Amino acid sequence: MPLQICCETVTTLDYSHCSLEQVPKEIFTFEKTLEELYLDANQIEELPKQLFNCQSLHKLSLPDNDLTTLPASIANLINLRELDVSKNVVEEGISGCESLQDLLLSSNSLQQLPESIGLYFQLICVLKCL
Template sequence: MTLQAMGSKRRLLGGLLSCRCLRAQHEGWGAASVLDFSHCSLDAVPRDVFSCERSLLELYLDANQIEELPRELFSCQALRKLSVPDNDLSSLPPAIAGLSNLRELDISKNGIQEFPENIRCCKCLSVLEASVNPISKLPEGFTQLLNLTQLYLNDAFLEALPGNFGRLAKLQILELRENHLKTLPKSMQKLSQLERLDLGGNEMLDMPEVIEELSSLRELWLDGNGLQKLPGCIGRLKQLTYLDVSKNNLEEVEPGICGCQELSDLLLSSNILQQLPLNLDVYFSNR
């Protein structure tokens, strides 16, 4: 393909294409596996995308002004990654169920208020980024996404998680910062592979008891809540290396924290602590 023809193709699509699309230009659009239309000032998904429904594996539509995802998009059944952050979406269509091979979905920084119940049909989904959306609750079908390993729901309107949230037993990273959570469901004790849990900026007055059952946890954020005490049961987290409980109302840190044998970073600033456990200084000085 000549440079002149390639330039015409870019103009046809309404914006400069990323170099990730050069493969598509050489092969012909019908055989494209990766398309990147990020930062192209688009207000709709380009029609050319739908001619690749059999071959398309990754589609990037980041930072445009797209208001809805057309039904034709969900006929791209080979699609493994769909990235549409920082757009103007107000909903995620039920037709998302058609993307049965989807492994990564990024819908962050939109205006989406809820997940459709049949999100459960995206059985292969492993990574879901939905932060900065006004999502107030998760449907029961959400807990059927049994292959999720990473879930990001920061800066939403969540007040509670589904009671059977613990079904997501493959989760390794769970970020729920800046929500309205007051506690966690007991079923989360089943999250035996969870390594990072971010609960900063919520409304917890007590550390949820279920946290002490998360035996693989390495990083824990509880900053910006209303905690008055850091209970000794935190010492059951033998793998924990990072703990942030700053910006709370902590008056006490119980001695049991010294059970965190791998702890190397402990953030306690902006609390109302009068003293620390006597053995805490000795504990860290011997690290």
């Protein structure tokens, strides 16, 4: 049974370890209610623009994928408090996301912390970035 038929309000989705190459489109059915999204350990290389319309999202977990960049439109996730992009190949840091409290960037291709990191007054943890 398709996910959108069985549930009207979904707040958490976990697609970890599913061998996905892209973010499943059915996620966007719940863009108004989705608060936590887990896409750990897949082969996702790129984040679709529609993902950044999920205004209720406060936790986005993407470790162990094949991401190379974090698009500037990630700043549209105004309620995002936790972001895990560890174990990817991200070369540049993040910008925007003023509500961010936890940022995990370990095991990426970052050479230094992004200059914008000082703008995150709410940021509590930046773990093993370099």
